[in-house]
Amino acid sequence: MGRRRNYPCGLVHREGTEDGNASTEAKAQTEAEAEAKKNHAYETADFLNTFLGLQPVAPGNLSLRDKKMESKTGNTIESRFIDSWEAVAKIVHKMAVDHDFWSFPDGQERNKGEAIALIHSELSEMLEAVRDEEGTYRPMDKHLAHRESVTVELADAVIRIIDFAEGFGYKDLPIVIMEKIRYNSNRPKRHGKRF
Secondary structure, eight states, X not given: OOEEEEOTTSOEEEESOXXXXXXXXXXXXXXXXXXXXXXXXXXXXXXXXXXXXXXXXXXXXXXXXXXXXXXXXOSSHHHHHHHHHHHHHHHXXXXXXXXXXXXXXXXXXXXXXXXXXXXXXXXXXXXHHHHHOBTTBOOBOSSSTTSBHHHHHHHHHHHHHHHHHHHTTOTTHHHHHHHXXXXXXXXXXXXGSOO
């Protein structure tokens, strides 16, 4: 059985084998996959740095959060999630700013209520896509024709949530997500409600 790894957020991950029965071929394939993932992570980091106009940083030192947060989570799945979230949030918000979602001709600032309504509009579009489903038929999206509409609308809602959090300064959202996952794991079924 694989080794268990418990993370501070309460998640458990199994990895590797302890019995030594894994074939050499399987180990080589696993090592090759790990190397490919590592290289992809470095390429992604280079892309993010280029896109955001940042100076390249050494691999493994990509954290954008302050040292207090870093020492709180350490090198875990939480850290990787937070680092990834922060990098993606910068891209998402930059794109929203570049497309004038954060500037208005009369000089007014972005309205939180309006931004929340836009998040809700994406969820409403997702509901409409669900309503179009019939049996195993799942309609494809009109913009990303290779993806199901429900998935694309869900992605749009998440993108707007990320932009909201980044733009209005709720930068601890990925940490709160991890804390909420941990909290919810100890709640009763259906969180004590009927549904």
